[in-house]
Amino acid sequence: MNYETQLVGESVVMVDADERRASRKRLLTIGGIVAIVLIAIATWMAMRGKEAPVAAAGVQVPVVTVSQPGQSVVARTVTATGSLAARIDMPVGVLGEGGMVTRVLVQPGDWVRTGQVLAILERSVQTQQVRSLAAQVDVARADAKLAQAQLDRAKALVGRGFISAADIDQRTATRDAANARVGVAAAQLAEQQARTGRLDIRAPASGLVLTRALEPGQIVGAGSGVLFRMAKDGEMELQAQVAESDLRNLRVGNSATITPIGSSEQFAGRVWQVSPVVDPQNRQGIARIAIPYNPAIRPGGFAAVTITSGSGSAPLLPESAVQSDPKGSYVYIVNASNQVERRNVTVGQVSDAGVAVTSGIDGTERIVTSAGAFLTPGQKVKPELLKPAG
CATH class of the missing domain: 2.40.420.20 (conserved putative lor/sdh protein from methanococcus maripaludis s2 fold)
Known part of the structure; x- marks a missing residue:
């Protein structure tokens, strides 16, 4: 091994030369690695700096x-919502004195014509009264016929002196009274027949039966209320709640499109009445929109409407x-x-x-x-x- 001598203070220290050279070599290697890393970082930052302006320019000028x-x-339109109802709602009740229901001839959803019988009330007593009055008419007519015959015979004898003029006048009065009694009896019969006829509950006009509120065996009278409810000619309407600001733009005849809630089906209609007043509470008025009959339009339902009130640019x-x-x-x-x-x-x-x-x-x-x-x-x-x- 190689050793070097170094003087430390007053002492002499022996240092291994190979170990010293290895230490110096390690320091040089670490320094080189650090330099390479720094160069790489500087290069990456330089490249990023060049790309950033390009990206920024892309965002700023899309x-x-x-x-x-x-x-x-x-088209100028007004939208609103409202309730569906019969355009002309006709309540039907008892016209006469009433009685017990014997038959009901129609059901809700049936179409009826003017005067058609909807229900029949019990009429056994009234039927007998009609027969009695009819018999009285027959009696009165027989009396009138007899009185006329007696008058005719008296006139044939007056020329022979057997009948005086006074007798002729009396027999004429008797004949006239008999004819009058025929008229009275006939009027009484007609009255009773009319009363009996009112025991038939009839449709006041042609239309669609909406509701029925009676059954056979039920006792009804003048105070029984509404027994049937009808829509005249089956016509329906939407009573649309329209804001005060939109109400002034509507006119009778404006076309409309109605969509019942819960349905995608649309129906054409036309405004037939615009309310002349506004509710002071909600500041809305009623626009009544006529709708032709369709089974999907049910009174009492809810619907949305778009009303075309004109056009513009x-x-x-x-x-x-x-x-x-x-x-x-x-x-x-x-x-x-x-x-x-x-x-x-x-x-x-x-x-x-x-x-x-x-x-x-x-x-x-x-x-x-x-x-x-x-x-x-x-x-x-x-x-x-x-x-x-x-």
Whole structure:
């Protein structure tokens, strides 16, 4: 082994030369590794610094699709909800003195014609009274016939001097009285027949039977209330609750589309009456919308309605172009400097064709049609004009 001598203070120390060289070699190796790591880190940071501006530039200048919608003819509509009912609701009760129900001839859902019998009441006593009065009419007619014959014979004898003129006058009066009694008996019979006829509960008009509230054996009278309820001609209506601000735009004859709650089926109707008053509590009025008969329209149900109250011009945008937040509805427009601006708008009719904007824009602006949720006001963009279809 090789040793070197070193003087430490007054002592002489023996140092291994090979160990010293190995230690120096390890220090050089570690230093080289550290230098390589530092160079790698510096290179990575330099490359990242060059890429960052490129990525930032990509975020700051996105390509967005814009359109200039112009003005389109759109329908002005009013939406509301309300209850379904018969347009002309006809309650049917007892017309006469009443009695016991013997037969019920119709059921809810049946169509009936004017005067058709709906139910029959017991009439055994009234039938006998009619027979008695009919017999009295026969008696009165027989008396009148006899009185007329006696008068005729007396007139034949008056020329021979057997009958005086006074007898002729008396027999004439007897004949006239007999004829009058015939009239009285006939009137009494007709009255009783009419009373008996009122024991038939009849339909006041043609229409659809909605409800029935009596059964055979039931005793009914003038105070029994409504026994049947009918819809005249089967016509129905929607009694729509319309806001005061919308009520003034409605007119008799406006078309409407009714959708019963819980159904996807729609029915055409027409406004036939607009309420002349407004409820002071909820500030709403009633628009009554006539609906032709359909089995799916059931009185007492609930339905939504869209009433077309006219038409006008307005920009028409796709739904993706209109955003909303707590401040209201808005769109993003691209100004002359290609920067995004927020524009508050008022939304009107929403249909398959798009969203009508009633205020806030005039249609000449470049409006962002999609991806508006990812933009911010003042952001620089590259607009790409959407070409109309066809």
